[in-house]
Amino acid sequence: MSPRKTYILKLYVAGNTPNSMRALRTLREILEAGFKGIYALKVIDVLKNPQLAEEDKILATPTLAKILPPPVRRIIGDLSDRERVLVGLDLLYEELSDEAFTGHADLPF
Numbered sequence: 001m002s003p004r005k006t007y008i009l010k011l012y013v014a015g016n017t018p019n020s021m022r023a024l025r026t027l028r029e030i031l032e033a034g035f036k037g038i039y040a041l042k043v044i045d046v047l048k049n050p051q052l053a054e055e056d057k058i059l060a061t062p063t064l065a066k067i068l069p070p071p072v073r074r075i076i077g078d079l080s081d082r083e084r085v086l087v088g089l090d091l092l093y094e095e096l097s098d099e100a101f102t103g104h105a106d107l108p109f
Contacts, residue, residue, distance in 0.1 A: 007039040007091070008068040014061040015047045019078045023062035026079040030086070066090065 011027060013020035024043060031039050046053035046061055056065065066073045066089040075088040085091075 005038065005069050007035060007066060009039060009041045009089075010056070010065045010067060011041060011043045012046055012053055012056070012058045012061050012063040012065070013043060015045060017061075020062050022078040022080065023064070026082070027064060027085070030079075030082055034086075035091070064089065 009027075009031075011024060013024065027041070031041065044052050046058060052058075053061075058065075060076050062078060063074055063076045064079060064085070071090070073089045075085055079085050
């Protein structure tokens with residue numbers, strides 16, 4: 001079995017708004033449940049660091065960006081739909097692939 005990848009993520013928030021705090025809380029729950037020890041998360045407050053948001057072309061908050069492994073993926077919103085977050089950031093694919101090879105999933109392929 002190959003070593004697991006490390007995920008580098010950036011969460012862009014605008015202060016302590018309810019949506020920003022919900023996105024952070026939800027993301028931490030997702031990461032601790034399925035990616036414990038294999039991720040690095042940087043939270044960027046665009047009110048304190050507007051130049052970082054501009055450099056990374058962030059137009060709305062909260063925005064979650066998966067930097068590594070490639071390709072870069074982004075998802076906008078409070079991240080309340082766990083499956084949408086995983087699929088949108090291309091994090092679920094490996095889980096599905098592993099299940100398909102071990103026979104634990106009923107996938108139509």
